[in-house]
Amino acid sequence: MALRHAVLAALLDGEYSGYQLAKAFDVGVANFWHALPQQLYAELAKLEREGLVSGRQIVQETRPNKRLFRVTDAGLAELERFAADAPRPSFMRDDLVVKVQAVDGVADPAPVIEQLLERARVAEAKTELFIGLLGRLRGPLDEAEFLARGERVGPYLTCLGGIGFERAYLEWCHRVVALLRAREEARRG
Numbered sequence: 001m002a003l004r005h006a007v008l009a010a011l012l013d014g015e016y017s018g019y020q021l022a023k024a025f026d027v028g029v030a031n032f033w034h035a036l037p038q039q040l041y042a043e044l045a046k047l048e049r050e051g052l053v054s055g056r057q058i059v060q061e062t063r064p065n066k067r068l069f070r071v072t073d074a075g076l077a078e079l080e081r082f083a084a085d086a087p088r089p090s091f092m093r094d095d096l097v098v099k100v101q102a103v104d105g106v107a108d109p110a111p112v113i114e115q116l117l118e119r120a121r122v123a124e125a126k127t128e129l130f131i132g133l134l135g136r137l138r139g140p141l142d143e144a145e146f147l148a149r150g151e152r153v154g155p156y157l158t159c160l161g162g163i164g165f166e167r168a169y170l171e172w173c174h175r176v177v178a179l180l181r182a183r184e185e186a187r188r189g
Contacts, residue, residue, distance in 0.1 A: 003043050004052070005082045006033040008075050011053060013152065015070040018044055032158055044069055052078055100176055109180045120173035123166040130163045
């Protein structure tokens with residue numbers, strides 16, 4: 001998947017400025033795709049040149065003008081093509097996992113343990129954020145009703161995946177911390 005597809009998918013929710021898109025990525029897309037605001041602005045310009053999104057200028061009196069972008073029919077066709085393509089296998093690139101892999105080669109595992117605890121705190125906070133997002137997406141409907149009748153379930157489903165990922169990461173962090181602490185105690189004792 002390229003950033004273009006994540007941007008096109010995010011724009012299915014409506015017309016966004018680059019700033020609003022960056023905020024949407026921070027909350028709703030962050031569980032499966034990371035992009036810096038500069039990357040999003042560059043991608044929007046590229047997508048507009050290719051005719052996959054269209055932009056319109058909004059003149060604002062007290063603030064700088066802004067451009068709002070929406071998906072075009074060509075952009076929808078690109079998403080259709082992308083959805084039909086076989087997915088690439090996913091992979092993880094995580095420096096903390098590399099540190100855990102290398103923990104046997106360090107004299108003091110305390111910094112790695114502290115980083116695991118911090119990552120666990122982040123995973124817990126992200127889980128709570130995603131749970132709140134689910135509530136906002138669903139509105140007054142319960143989950144079963146929303147999934148059966150909701151207008152756009154894709155963001156909800158990806159958020160469920162994000163919650164599952166964060167909870168699994170949280171559990172892994174706590175397990176590794178407990179194991180490293182037990183090994184350290186045994187070494188000292």
